[in-house]
Amino acid sequence: MKMEMNRRNFIKFAVGSVAGIHLSPLPWKLTDDIAIWTQNWGWVPRPERGEFNHIQTVCTLCPGSCGIEVRRVEERCVKIEGRTDYPVNPGGICPIGAGGLQLLYNEDIRFTGPMKRVGPRGSGQFKDISWDEAITLLTSRITTLRAKSRPEAIAAIDGHFEGTTVSVLIHRFMEAIGSPNYMRMPSISDTYWTVGALMQGTEGPMAYDLENADFILSFGCGLLEGWGAPGRVLAAWGQWRQKGTKVKVVQIEPLASNTASKADQWLAPRPGTEAALALGIASVLVKEGLYDKAFVKNYCFGFEDWRSSDGKAHRGFKGLLLSKYTPERVSRITGLPKEQIVATARAFGRAKAPIAIFGKGKGTWQSSLYESMAIHSLNALVGNINKPGGVLIHEPLPLTPLPRPSLDDLALSGLKKDRLDGAGSFVAPFAKSLVVDFAKALYEENGYRIDTVMIFSANPAYSLPDQGLFKKALRKIPFIVSFSPFRDETALMADLILPDHTALEKFTDMVWPLGLQYPLYAVSNPALDPVYNT
Structure with missing residues (x-):
């Protein structure tokens, strides 16, 4: 008997299918298996039974500086919520902040300790080394370049938020070495600063x-x-x-x-x-x-x-x-x-x-x-x-500036060299950093050669507009050091990994989040001891 697919038969077929699915054990079995499977993901908290406690701190995953409260079972963080007593976010939190535990506990995306490249550049093949060996490798490289009177051959790309203590310290470190090639990743704060300076003659936020x-x-x-x-x-x-x-x-x-x-x-x-x-x-x-x-x-x-x-x-x-x-x-x-x-x-x-x-x-x-x-x-x-x-x-926050380092003759000589990115020059008088131009100069071999680049909390091989150009430029640098805690695109091209802590594992500060209508200086305290050897 030939069955015609008309409206009546189609409805019968659909109703029968739905009823069959509900009566079958298959969907319930699949649901149970999926629940078990997702609970076995590496970043899913699996705390032992213990006392609940809460740590109040500040989220530093973006410049917003929202107040957060981290719920813990003993020493294990299990949930992040917004703080109702904090002036920036009245109890709310964005999805990135709420998902901060995934960045903390996911071993698949984190470096668990210092590492040295053993495979071809970009292959992601590293071997574990001690912190003493890692620091010795970097310091010997810097010392050798200074001994050759080439401090300008050292560059740094800083991805920390502007004005933070760690960002200022990195800049001071580059000054002490004698390199003018300290650069920050592009940021909207640069545009706001330039607009304020040109249109209003102000430097405040x-x-x-x-x-x-x-x-x-x-x-x-x-x-x-x-x-x-x-x-x-x-x-x-x-x-x-x-x-x-x-x-x-x-x-x-x-x-x-x-x-x-x-x-x-x-x-x-x-x-x-x-x-x-x-x-x-x-x-x-x-x-x-x-x-x-x-x-x-x-x-x-x-x-x-x-x-x-x-x-x-x-x-x-x-x-x-x-x-x-x-x-x-x-x-x-x-x-x-x-x-x-x-x-x-x-x-x-x-x-x-x-x-x-x-x-x-x-x-x-x-x-x-x-x-x-x-x-x-x-x-x-x-x-x-x-x-x-x-x-x-507003006027800038009246923070006491960190002292500048004492500079030797070699550092003074190196700082007189032109920046390789051209920021602050006649061509780009208002620019503070031009990482894309730095990559272009490296790739086209314009100016002096860069031997060592240190990349702090940044992933320019992914986030720059011309990612391909930056990757090509990196291949022309003999020694690349990444301080990223994550296995990102830039870190995988590095020769040496000195992983930083993630946001919930370290002390840091935030200076006046962009767009906030009142002054704010925030200090983020760690919610737990470092999970890995970072």
Whole structure:
């Protein structure tokens, strides 16, 4: 008998299949096996019975510096939660912070002690050595280079957060050696520092009073993905969404991110045209008189056309906006309708406490200076600087600087050499570090040769925009030292591994998380003794 697959028979087949699955022992057996299998993963805590205790500390897995409480059974950490008594995150914690135990206990991704490469570079073949042997290998290399009057042949790439004690000590160490080639991994804090210096003449941190703003104009900031101090930003988002509040969030980015999907409005310009869009919004503010005229007159320079002391005429910011960034032209550049640009500008200009923020994604990487300055100009136009719900400009924390080392003649001579990355030169006067340019100089063999590079808490072979170039450059360096606790892409290319502790195993400090509206200096204490020989 031939069975026809019609609607009735299909429903019978589906219902019968569901009933059969539920009556069969197979799904329950599979569920039980999966539960047993997942419990045997290396990073899953398997504490013995014992007393519960709690350690309060600060999470340093990102610059956010959220307060955390680590729950332990005897000496074994079993859970990480947010602290309700900490000023950054009111009890909340992001997924990375909550998953910190995986980084702590997963032996598959960690170096368990000092190691030396025994296979081809990049093969990941190492053998265990003692700490004495590892330190002797590194110190003898440095001593030999200094004996040959080549201290500049030693380089360091630092991935610790800016301003932390360990980062300052690494910089001091490179000064004492006599090498100018101390570099930091690219960071959004570099962009914020440059924007503040060029637009406001300040060196203090730039902060946002998100909690009291009523209009958030976000240019690609991943507010729900970890931007700024994640615990604090997520709490602010929850506050914006409480019943009775009138806070509008407009997300401007080409990607359909979580933040874009949850925002009140999502504008998707063509990639790379965000700066033009910001200036187009500024043009509408100026043309329709929606800017703060008193603030611009009293606190801004270069708004109107002006003449220099030699009598030469210069076009001001106002003239630039009205001639070059009309809504019609910006619409052609960005692909957004002209009406949408005008409506966004009007809503921003008419809000009581509007704020424009920048720092794409998690906000940990450098942004375009042109784009960042264009976005920040919107805050100045509406006069929302050092006001509730606006941008807050602070003086740096009054921390006593660590003493500088006494330099011998060899160190003084080495520090006079040009940096291989060109940071601070005529070509890049505002740059503090240019790791990509450093890699390019190495690969193209421009300038002197680098013999030894030390990489601290960084993975440039993965996180730099041009990963391939950096890997090629590493192959031209005779001796690579990694201080990473993890088997990351850069560490696997190293000749010597001196693994650091992970975040929960060490003392460290954090200086004023990016975007936080009040001063903060945090000290993170270890939640337990080191798990491995690090």
